[in-house]
Amino acid sequence: MKIHIADGESFEAEEGKNLYELLKKNKIYLTASCGGKGSCGKCRVIVKEGTVRVESYGKLTTAEREQGIVLACQSFPEGDITIEIPIESMLTVGDKIAVSRTRDLFELLKSYKADISPLISRIRLTLPVPTLDDNISDLERLKRGIEEKGLVLEYPYHFVSNLSDSLREHDWNFILCYQKESNTALSIEPPVEKPCYHGIAVDIGTTTVVVYLVDLCDGRVIDVGSTYNSQMRYGDDVITRIVHATEGGGLKELRHAVVNDINDLIRPLTESHGIDPEGIESVVVSGNTTMVHLFWGLNPAYIREEPYIPTANRFPVWQARDAGIKIRRDAPVYSVPCVASYVGGDIVSGVIATKMHTREELSLFMDIGTNGEIVIGNKDWLMTAACSAGPCFEGGGIKNGMRATNGAIESVRIDPETLEPEFKVIGDVSPIGICGSGMIDAITEMFLAGIVDQKGRIRDDLKTDRIREGEDGLEYLLYSGETHDIVLTQVDIENLIRAKGAIYAGASLLLKEVGFTFDMIERVYIAGGFGNYIDVEKAVIMGMLPDIPRDRFRFMGNTSIAGAYLCLMSEEMRREAERVASMMTYMELSTKGTFMDEFMSALFLPHTEMEQFPSVKELVFKER
């Protein structure tokens, strides 16, 4: 019996097992908060050919059933079948390319000369065995031993409840685990020859959630998982999420959504590496201020109302059980500190990942996620601002948009003569959709080929079958497959221009406010989940990046997860993140009268003021 994934691989399957299990065996992981018990309704797949025996449709609507949608965990193939997996159902786990890209992180940590010092500290203790003459209680004996090492700790109930047996089991010779930030004793462990501890770094993006499974002893990223943030069903950006949170029960829904996403990723990550989830002993989360609030279930309402106040920017170190993360119950969870309501821990992470705050040179940091955030400064000062770009570079709000994972078109060339496209797909498989870097390429190539004009309008007077009328008006056909097409629609292009316009306008205004111009910037760091390599030239032509010498740009990938990794590995990095958060001065752009002008001017390809883009001006004139 064979299972064929539409536009993807095929594999042999055992009979009598459900689709969720069969896919998992072949390392295709579906989201399933319930672990495949039919209750969460998330592991949806579409049966395209063949039949499956369905035990339960759960809460699927009639309309959904008619489309062939089933819950994988409730469906048993009866012979060869072909299925399609909607991207919302996919977890990306075990992506070797993604893991290989993490190799430099440990080097980055070393470049800070930071020790390995995770959230749980350990000391070896050997206590004198009690006698009639030295008969103090077990807890007092332990305290005495700990105080001799210069430590004063708190002893929570959970720790003491099993203390007497633990001490004797280990013959008064053991390792004490404690949490330094909260000065709390956590547990007693046997001394081991080759210690091996695991932690997870989490980037909670508005659109995507990324989890790194990390070996805390050698700093190796064992594996990487990512998925869409399921909060997306409640709104695309932070503002709509905040609005949802303030509606009855909304906060709980949003919290559960993202916590389930993280748990969903932890399950296959640990399973496939034979690691007990209980052995995951620390977590660092990095995200924008609203995401971190929603993760902890804190009311984000006041982030949105003037004077824009979050519950916290610095979060105490709480525990996995407080967060609802299904690992060791008392695992400390550190949140990378935030700066203000609209500049969060993801940006603080970005700064420490770039090290811009350690250098003399003037740098600009741009995080092109669903929120666009900008930081400018050097080792002496840091200014920051935010502008809402929307989720399109991460695949949200774009008809065939997707994250930068296997099957995503990541680069595009369009022949200016034939208007025919060529493209590269991540993982060299059939394309499923298009990711941020592909979109930047596509729109720029369409502009250069004359398919769209400076205002981003698709021309309807060109002789090509590639331009056609679609559901959302005109669209450009990038790929036509057996089961689906991949297009870029007029609406997609308008969204992309608004997104790049917001980013450029934000950076431009922040620079003006501090009295600089783009050409004074010595280094531009670009971060974001739009793909891993964007073509600078094209991003400049599009008007997203400033028209300055191309060698000043550095692509950093996901710096939020990089910062989370650094904080997971080292106490010095946590202190560094806190120092950076204090250094950063937030500027509220939306209250500046000039922001709207800047934004409107940027809603062109590349810009209404062509003198800001001299090299593009030259190129366009040359091409025409």
Added chain:
Amino acid sequence: MKIHIADGESFEAEEGKNLYELLKKNKIYLTASCGGKGSCGKCRVIVKEGTVRVESYGKLTTAEREQGIVLACQSFPEGDITIEIPIESMLTVGDKIAVSRTRDLFELLKSYKADISPLISRIRLTLPVPTLDDNISDLERLKRGIEEKGLVLEYPYHFVSNLSDSLREHDWNFILCYQKESNTALSIEPPVEKPCYHGIAVDIGTTTVVVYLVDLCDGRVIDVGSTYNSQMRYGDDVITRIVHATEGGGLKELRHAVVNDINDLIRPLTESHGIDPEGIESVVVSGNTTMVHLFWGLNPAYIREEPYIPTANRFPVWQARDAGIKIRRDAPVYSVPCVASYVGGDIVSGVIATKMHTREELSLFMDIGTNGEIVIGNKDWLMTAACSAGPCFEGGGIKNGMRATNGAIESVRIDPETLEPEFKVIGDVSPIGICGSGMIDAITEMFLAGIVDQKGRIRDDLKTDRIREGEDGLEYLLYSGETHDIVLTQVDIENLIRAKGAIYAGASLLLKEVGFTFDMIERVYIAGGFGNYIDVEKAVIMGMLPDIPRDRFRFMGNTSIAGAYLCLMSEEMRREAERVASMMTYMELSTKGTFMDEFMSALFLPHTEMEQFPSVKELVFKER
């Protein structure tokens, strides 16, 4: 319809309600961990006359049913009935005499010049309202305000999770509750004109559990509840309990038993005073070391094994949810510190209740509970030791023994001519049983009247119907009622002599060890649950108390609960308790070769060495 309690009151009852409810309405409280849902099987009563409709017998055995035992919460009277309530089923709540005896406690607190400073501290805060210019996060704003008051706190997840709404609800003007010992923020409250907070002081005795409901603002004891420690079904003394704890699941059983007892008492105490149990915001427990370990679910096994090590003597302040006490979840629970495995917080409580550690004079403190503990010393030093007395002075192991509550015979006179007894019953009701003070009276009167000899044997050659053959050999009939008799058996007398012998031998040996004799003691403090006033003269004649001038004796009642009350009310008293615990030097008597000799000599009335009891010697010779 009338309900008649055998040998007690009668009252009118509504139809259609179960017996548990009907009794409760008349302020007769039965133990019922399940709250009257038929699942705990504790609210047993015996139907003597009349019929009840039984909905369920739960786990009652056939033999039990045949005796007329029913579960009160599952039984509906069908007409007039007479029932008997076994003392194990009784909670004593709302005992006005018990409450009136607590009146001096606040005076005692004042005599220490101690402030009222319960476990939860409060400060009034008014924070500046956030503005665009002062836009730090809520948590940072709160911290700033708190730090201005000179405090540095930890902020647990639970506290922060609702912070933003709380601050705004109270318009930035509120009271912050925090726990000083653990430096932990607990909650935010509206400012109130007339604050009213409640706490409970708990004495966990091996045999009885006593709870004081206290108004934390004025120090008033609102009400008192007491019940048998249900751990009794697993053994009479600490050793048998420890043995049970080390058997599969035993520790859990013992823990639940005592925690349920406390919860059982809290329910009627709060209900009858219209207090929300969630409003009970702090707890102090005082008990011997084993009892405190069992209360917290800590393995007591190593208390019993040489070198006799408890898990802890000083317990961190943990929370009600850790303990399983059904009040405010994060209510701090303070355990009065213990000294050693066999001298616990109850004795430290005793010392601070007597103030012997503040005086020049040499004092002896004797706690005559199930464990006999002795302290000797003054303001400069304190020595302590323990000897197992057994539960008989609290009613355990004595055929008609009971606690000193309503219905207990508390004093006895026996006419030496007729051998007929006269007695006084607590509450002036028909007698149900005999409490410790009554037993001391009875045995001494029997000795003086010649009913028992110096070895405690009941004589069978006397012309009286009062002496008869019972199930356990000879017995003396104190009271003959319609439904039951009250007797003192040969076995009871042997148990009482062993108990008083252990106490006297312990005190005697401890004195010898420190080089003193009884006549050098300027003050003897007697504590214990044996009754409220024991007749010193008779206790001396019996050989329980030393034969020294009678005006040196002070009866203190339950000093364990008194110490718990002091610690509940004031931080200074908690520090005082800790200081006293450190001052006390424990001496292990059981390892002294001479203890057995001392004990054997004390197994007579009053003692084998009559010269230790000169006044008794004279009296006995005069009488004969």
